[in-house]
Amino acid sequence: xxxxxxxxxxxxxxxxxxxxxxxxxxxxxxxxxxxxxxxxxxxxxxxxxxxxxxxxxxxxxxxxxxxxxxxxxxxxxxxxxxxxxxxxxxxxxxxxxxxxxxxxxxxxxxxxxxxxxxxxxxxxxxxxxxxxxxxxxxxxxxxxxxxxxxxxxxxxxxxxxxxxxxxxxxxxxxxxxxxxxxxxxxxxxxxxxxxxxxxxxxxxxxxxxxxxxxxxxxxxxxxxxxxxxxxxxxxxxxxxxxxxxxxxxxxxxxxxxxxxxxxxxxxxxxxxxxxxxxxxxxxxxxxxxxxxxxxxxxxxxxxxxxxxxxxxxxxxxxxxxxxxxxxxxxxxxxxxxxxxxxxxxxxxxxxxxxxxxxxxxxxxxxxxxxxxxxxxxxxxxxxxxxxxxxxxxxxxxxxxxxxxxxxxxxxxxxxxxxxxxxxxxxxxxxxxxxxxxxxxxxxxxxxxxxxxxxxxxxxxxxxxxxxxxxxxxxxxxxxxxxxxxxxxxxxxxxxxxxxxxxxxxxxxxxxxxxxxxxxxxxxxxxxxxxxxxxxxxxxxxxxxxxxxxxxxxxxxxxxxxxxxx
Amino acid sequence: xxxxxxxxxxxxxxxxxxxxxxxxxxxxxxxxxxxxxxxxxxxxxxxxxxxxxxxxxxxxxxxxxxxxxxxxxxxxxxxxxxxxxxxxxxxxxxxxxxxxxxxxxxxxxxxxxxxxxxxxxxxxxxxxxxxxxxxxxxxxxxxxxxxxxxxxxxxxxxxxxxxxxxxxxxxxxxxxxxxxxxxxxxxxxxxxxxxxxxxxxxxxxxxxxxxxxxxxxxxxxxxxxxxxxxxxxxxxxxxxxxxxxxxxxxxxxxxxxxxxxxxxxxxxxxxxxxxxxxxxxxxxxxxxxxxxxxxxxxxxxxxxxxxxxxxxxxxxx
Numbered sequence: 001x002x003x004x005x006x007x008x009x010x011x012x013x014x015x016x017x018x019x020x021x022x023x024x025x026x027x028x029x030x031x032x033x034x035x036x037x038x039x040x041x042x043x044x045x046x047x048x049x050x051x052x053x054x055x056x057x058x059x060x061x062x063x064x065x066x067x068x069x070x071x072x073x074x075x076x077x078x079x080x081x082x083x084x085x086x087x088x089x090x091x092x093x094x095x096x097x098x099x100x101x102x103x104x105x106x107x108x109x110x111x112x113x114x115x116x117x118x119x120x121x122x123x124x125x126x127x128x129x130x131x132x133x134x135x136x137x138x139x140x141x142x143x144x145x146x147x148x149x150x151x152x153x154x155x156x157x158x159x160x161x162x163x164x165x166x167x168x169x170x171x172x173x174x175x176x177x178x179x180x181x182x183x184x185x186x187x188x189x190x191x192x193x194x195x196x197x198x199x200x201x202x203x204x205x206x207x208x209x210x211x212x213x214x215x216x217x218x219x220x221x222x223x224x225x226x227x228x229x230x231x232x233x234x235x236x237x238x239x240x241x242x243x244x245x246x247x248x249x250x251x252x253x254x255x256x257x258x259x260x261x262x263x264x265x266x267x268x269x270x271x272x273x274x275x276x277x278x279x280x281x282x283x284x285x286x287x288x289x290x291x292x293x294x295x296x297x298x299x300x301x302x303x304x305x306x307x308x309x310x311x312x313x314x315x316x317x318x319x320x321x322x323x324x325x326x327x328x329x330x331x332x333x334x335x336x337x338x339x340x341x342x343x344x345x346x347x348x349x350x351x352x353x354x355x356x357x358x359x360x361x362x363x364x365x366x367x368x369x370x371x372x373x374x375x376x377x378x379x380x381x382x383x384x385x386x387x388x389x390x391x392x393x394x395x396x397x398x399x400x401x402x403x404x405x406x407x408x409x410x411x412x413x414x415x416x417x418x419x420x421x422x423x424x425x426x427x428x429x430x431x432x433x434x435x436x437x438x439x440x441x442x443x444x445x446x447x448x449x450x451x452x453x454x455x456x457x458x459x460x461x462x463x464x465x466x467x468x469x470x471x472x473x474x475x476x477x478x479x480x481x482x483x484x485x486x487x488x489x490x491x492x493x494x495x496x497x498x499x500x501x502x503x504x505x506x507x508x509x510x511x512x513x514x515x516x517x518x519x520x521x522x523x524x525x526x527x528x529x530x531x532x533x534x535x536x537x538x539x540x541x542x543x544x545x546x547x548x549x550x551x552x553x554x555x556x557x558x559x560x561x562x563x564x565x
Numbered sequence: 566x567x568x569x570x571x572x573x574x575x576x577x578x579x580x581x582x583x584x585x586x587x588x589x590x591x592x593x594x595x596x597x598x599x600x601x602x603x604x605x606x607x608x609x610x611x612x613x614x615x616x617x618x619x620x621x622x623x624x625x626x627x628x629x630x631x632x633x634x635x636x637x638x639x640x641x642x643x644x645x646x647x648x649x650x651x652x653x654x655x656x657x658x659x660x661x662x663x664x665x666x667x668x669x670x671x672x673x674x675x676x677x678x679x680x681x682x683x684x685x686x687x688x689x690x691x692x693x694x695x696x697x698x699x700x701x702x703x704x705x706x707x708x709x710x711x712x713x714x715x716x717x718x719x720x721x722x723x724x725x726x727x728x729x730x731x732x733x734x735x736x737x738x739x740x741x742x743x744x745x746x747x748x749x750x751x752x753x754x755x756x757x758x759x760x761x762x763x764x765x766x767x768x769x770x771x772x773x774x775x776x777x778x779x780x781x782x783x784x785x786x787x788x789x790x791x792x793x794x795x796x797x798x799x800x801x802x803x804x805x806x807x808x809x810x811x812x813x814x815x816x817x818x819x820x821x822x823x824x825x826x827x828x829x830x831x832x833x834x835x836x837x838x839x840x841x842x843x844x845x846x847x848x849x850x851x852x853x854x855x856x857x858x859x860x861x862x863x864x865x866x867x868x869x870x871x872x873x874x875x876x877x878x879x880x881x882x
Contacts, residue, residue, distance in 0.1 A: 004599040007646075007673070010692070010716065011598075013735075014778050014803040015822060017758050 049410035052149045053542060054421040057507035058085045058342045059402035062364045062495035065271035069361040070399035073346040075107070075270040076115040076122065078401040083123035085342040086264060086405045090417055094125045097405075098260030101147050102133050103140025103267040104499035105225045106274035109133065109248075112224065116268065135224045136247035136428065138466065138527050139535035141267025141402060141502025143247060146426035146537060148263035148406050189283035190222065191230040191237065191292075198238035209239055214428065215246040224248070225498070225530070226278055229295045232433070232531040236292035237285060245428045245533060262407030267504065269497035270399045294433040295531040300383035300394065302530075303467035306437040307388045310473045314388040317468035318376040321393040321492045324465055328489020329369035336488055336515070337364070340507045366396045366495045393468035398495030402503030419542030421510040424522075425450040426537040428529075437470020439534020440526040441477040447524065447536035455480070458538070459520040460513055462505040464527035465490035474528075488512060501527060506539070513541045566873040566881050567615030573603055575864030577630045577850040582681075583638035585856040586610070587619075590870050591643060593627030602628035604643055606655050609872060616872065620655050622662050630676045634701070635684040640664075642687055644674035650689050652701065669697060669706055676719040682727035690720040696732050698744060710742055712749055718761045725770035733763040739775050741787060753790045755783055762806045768814035774831070776804035782819055784831045795831040799840075805849045812858045820848035826863045828875065843871055843879040 060078055063070040070078065079102065087094050102116045117131045136143045174197060178185040185193065194217070202209050217231045228248050235246055278296075286293040297305075306312065331337060343362035349355070371392070381387035382394075412419055427447035431439050440463050448455055461484055465471045475485060488508060491501065505525040513520045518541070526536035573592035581587035586609040594600030602624040607616050627646035634640035639656040643663075648670040651663035671693040679687045686700045686707065694713045697706040715735035723729040728744045739760055741751040756777035766772035772794065776782045780800045783793040801823035810816035816838075817829040826848055828839035846866035854860035859875040873879040 003646075007598050010735075011596075014759065014761065014805075017778050 049408065049413070050153070051409040052152045052406055052423040053409045053412050053419045054404055054406050054423060054506070054510060054539070055412050055417040055419060056086045056090050056405040057403070057420060057503075057510050058082050058089070058340055059500070059504045059507045060344050060400050061337075061341050061361050062366060062396075062398045062400035062497060062500075062504065063361060064366050064495065065275070065397040065399050065497075068365045068399065069348065069359060070270070070344075070346065071272045072349040072356075073270070073272075073344070073399065074115075075112070075268060075273055075399075076119040077346060078270060078344065078399060079116060079119040079266065079268045079403070080122035081342050081344045082401050082403040083119060083125070083264065083266065086403055087124060090405060090415075092262075092405070092415070092417075094123075095128055097125065097129050097262055097264055099148065099151065099263045100125070100129060100131045101144040101263065101265050102131065102499070103135070103142070103144040103265075103502055104133050104269060105135055105137055105140050105228070106223065106269065106271065106276060106498060108223050108274075109135075109219060109227065112268075116266075119268075132249060133224075134247060134249045135228045135499070136245075136533065136535065137225060137228055137530045138464065138496070138498050139428065139502055139529045139533070140247075140499040141265070141504065142426070142506065142525055142527065142535050142537055143428070143502065144267060145265030145404050145406065145423070145503060145506055146535075147249075148260065148265040148404075149423040149426070151260040151263060152406060152408050154260075189230075189285065190227070191234040191283055192285060194231060194234035195237035198235055198240070202239065210241050212240070215240075217246065217248045219248045223274070223277070223279055225276065229531050230283075233283070233286060233289070233292035233295050236289045236295075245430050247428075261411050262405065264403055264405050265503060265506075266401065266403035267497075267500035267502050268401040269499040269501075271397045271497060272399050275397075291433055291532075297434060298383060299436070299466065299530055300389050302434060302436045303389040303394065303469045304381075304384040304387045306435050306467070306473055307469035309435060310469075310477075312388070312469045312472045314377075314393075315373075316472050317388055317393040318373050318390075320465070320468040320472050321376055322371050322373055324486065324490045324493040325368050325371040326489075327487060328364070328367045328493035331488035332363060332367060336512070337508075340511045364494050366398060367489065367493045371493075389467055389469060393492060395464070395466050395491035395496035396494075398497040400495060400497040400500045400504060402500045402507050404503055404506050420514060421506075421523075421542045422540040424538040424540055426535070428533060428535045431532050431534055433532030436530055436532045437467060437528045438473060438477075439528030439532075440464075440470075440536060441474040441534070443534035443536035444474075444478060444524055444526050447526070447538050451522075451538040453522060453538065458522045458524050459484060460487065460509060460516070460523040461485040462509045462523070462525045463490070464496065464501055464505065465492045466496060466528055468492060470528055474526075502535075506537075510539060510542075513539075566871060566877060566879050567609055568872075568880070569605070569607055569616040569618070569870040571603070571605060571864075571868050571870065573601075574846070574866040574868055575850055575870055576628060578862045578864045578870055579632055579641075579852050580854040580856070580860070580862065581633050581638070582635055582855055583633070585854065585860075588852070588862055588870075588872070589631045589633060589641050590864055591628035591631040591850070592864075592868075593629065593646065596866055597627040597629065597646065600627065602626055602645065604628055604631055604641070604653065605870075606641070607870065616870070620659065622653050622659055624651065627673075629673060632677045632679050632687065634687075635679050635681055636701070640701075642677050642679065644677040644689055646673045648672055648674060648691065648693070650674055650677065650699065665701070667699065667704075667706070670695070672716075675716065678719075678721050678730075680722050680727060681724055682722070688720040688722065688730055690717040690732060692716040694734075694736075696720045696730075696742075708744065710749070712740065713738070715759070718759075719763055721764055721773075723765050723770055724767050731763050731765065731773055733760040733775055735759040735761075737777075739763055739773075739785070751787060751790065753785060753787075755785065755793070756781070759803075761803060764807050764809050764817075766809050766814060767811050774807045774809060774817055776807040776819055776821075778803040780804060780821075782807050782817065782829065784817070795836065797829050797831060797836050799827060799829075799837045800825070805847070806851050808851055808853055810853050811855045812853075818851050818853055818861060820851040820863055820865070822847045822849075824848050824865065826851060826861075839875065841873075841879055844869065 376392040379390035577591040630644040652665040670691040713734040758778040782797040800821040844865035850864040871879040
């Protein structure tokens with residue numbers, strides 16, 4: 001070992017001679033403790049065949065809703081090219097994909113689920129590949145990826161033949177079923193239908209509601225986001241404490257017990273087709289439950305709440321927006337998104353004449369490189385008089401889709417597919433709906449801890465910039481290095497198509513980690529969730545693409561391993 | 566242009582003086598810090614797939630340099646990181662190799678050079694501050710030259726005078742030696758920082774070039790050694806190897822930690838005549854073919870060996 005240290009020293013002298021007084025060595029070089037293959041806090045298990053790996057991740061460009069390049073594009077035409085790209089780039093036989101789960105938020109549930117199934121057909125998937133949607137508001141894309149990963153892991157656990165605890169059904173209840181439109185429930189609010197059942201589950205099993213890990217509600221026809229909010233409100237009525245989790249899904253019972261070899265976790269949102277809206281009237285029951293009422297707050301108001309309560313100034317928020325645009329513009333100019341963006345051939349319809357122009361969209365059209373503090377300073381606050389949240393420091397309303405192909409590592413090896421990333425952990429947490437933006441500050445530590453890591457071990461973050469206020473708050477609260485977060489820009493510049501954002505961030509994160517080399521080992525995707533939740537997932541860089549190109553400056557060098565601390 | 570990907574990081578490349586399409590590559594695992602080494606003998610096939618490996622020899626430690634014998638066409642000599650000097654015969658299969666192993670240097674052997682005029686002896690330069698003179702058939706070194714105060718990075722024979730050689734050392738001096746003399750005949754404090762390489766002009770036996778950690782290459786005339794003939798600036802980091810062209814008297818090739826290979830004409834005002842940035846890691850080995858004019862080879866820590874004609878793009882296929 002002494003010899004190796006000695007050789008290192010001789011080589012370092014060539015690059016940074018100690019007697020450099022007579023020459024201008026800029027001191028930009030410094031020895032970096034080698035992180036490749038280091039154990040650190042993470043017990044490096046060797047690559048197990050049952051790891052869930054990502055072999056491909058792609059997205060469409062994101063375009064401004066209503067005015068951008070996707071304004072005349074059908075949602076199923078947004079998702080289909082991405083799904084097709086996953087198959088073409090990996091040469092996978094589409095019939096081998098176990099399931100396609102699409103995170104999608106605002107559209108009416110059944111219609112969107114049908115559109116997703118249609119997309120799969122356009123993309124060349126046979127009828128034997130199943131499709132479902134999932135809705136945990138803004139984290140739906142990430143939730144879809146996590147669901148697929150969980151299903152793949154289930155299969156892995158079973159094949160290990162270890163004793164594993166199957167899910168046990170403890171209690172099951174239902175309401176009476178009544179004829180729609182004319183029966184006894186015709187004037188009942190949907191959240192009042194669910195709440196009694198949830199309450200009964202708790203009361204009859206004497207379970208402490210805070211012990212319930214997650215609530216998944218199968219629901220089909222309602223507008224996605226509204227129904228997800230109604231479900232969260234239901235749970236509040238039923239007496240669940242603030243921190244619980246909830247999400248909705250289609251085709252629910254099959255998916256809970258499903259096991260997979262490979263699957264696609266995707267996200268899709270067309271905010272042109274489905275703007276944020278609430279159909280019908282609001283249940284007066286919310287007035288009795290403050291937290292349920294807070295689920296109905298416009299997102300911008302929660303942003304003002306965060307900015308006010310935690311003291312995030314207008315200046316800081318605008319600066320974050322400027323940085324986001326600058327980094328996104330630089331990344332686009334440098335061609336960094338070329339690997340992940342799938343060009344989409346679509347059309348633009350002139351609203352006056354009805355003429356159709358064919359276009360190919362391959363660039364995010366929301367990025368404004370010329371954004372400065374001065375131009376942002378002119379914008380007026382939108383949600384609160386004397387507030388700080390403006391259109392400039394909020395995420396953009398966008399259309400887009402993303403998809404991630406996951407499979408078990410043994411399957412990927414058998415097919416000879418290089419591994420882009422490894423899915424490690426996912427965590428969703430509940431927070432106060434009135435300040436929903438703090439979600440990442442709670443979710444990221446949870447996911448990182450579940451992976452057996454510390455925050456310091458994470459080399460790259462994609463934290464969704466729903467609003468600059470919550471983004472800045474989370475960054476400061478966790479004490480994260482700004483150089484590691486959203487290095488290629490974020491939602492304020494690129495866009496936030498609600499259901500697609502999770503999948504989009506995974507694609508951007510994994511491709512950037514691939515570019516950065518072996519030193520960039522762990523990455524985190526995280527977002528806040530409307531109605532008061534947060535989600536985060538930890539990914540590890542895949543080893544199918546390793547070029548040791550990057551060395552990072554460290555303050556104190558001297559140990560070969562972090563374990564020697 | 567042909568390209569070869571080795572499993573280990575490249576350290577040195579040398580064309581065979583006998584066969585125009587043969588070259589030897591010295592490689593080491595983990596950038597030569599820790600691990601094994603391997604010597605590859607490559608054949609260039611003009612019609613077919615570019616470069617093929619004809620034979621390879623594994624070593625227990627890193628191989629820092631390799632050179633071909635001038636007396637036997639299939640013999641090459643390797644400088645190994647564990648201080649040994651090994652002789653290989655490519656005509657024999659790998660299990661019969663190495664045919665000789667000399668363990669005398671106390672530290673890493675950094676370079677080996679074969680005498681081109683007398684063809685019977687070779688020099689090794691080592692990090693134990695010594696240069697040793699050997700003959701193929703003697704079991705031990707003939708002489709040890711111990712004067713440098715730090716690692717000796719290279720020792721090169723004069724192309725015209727069979728008893729004269731130069732050594733470049735980390736003690737910032739260039740020394741000229743004559744094997745018939747007891748000590749060095751000339752000490753030139755050529756640079757203020759470590760000198761990593763030196764080479765003689767093949768057409769003017771009094772001119773040599775040194776390359777240094779100070780990012781420059783200096784060209785010296787031993788008859789007036791107070792000041793250099795030329796100082797060549799242009800590399801961004803330490804210059805690892807320098808080589809005079811066997812075909813043109815003023816042409817120098819160099820490779821550096823800045824990952825580029827440069828060509829210089831030291832007699833002209835604007836000396837840099839070519840720059841190749843095909844390597845994606847430190848470029849540490851370079852050679853120019855004696856048999857084919859303009860043919861160059863380079864290798865680097867990116868595990869690649871490129872062979873190309875001057876003026877062409879090494880990466881063109």
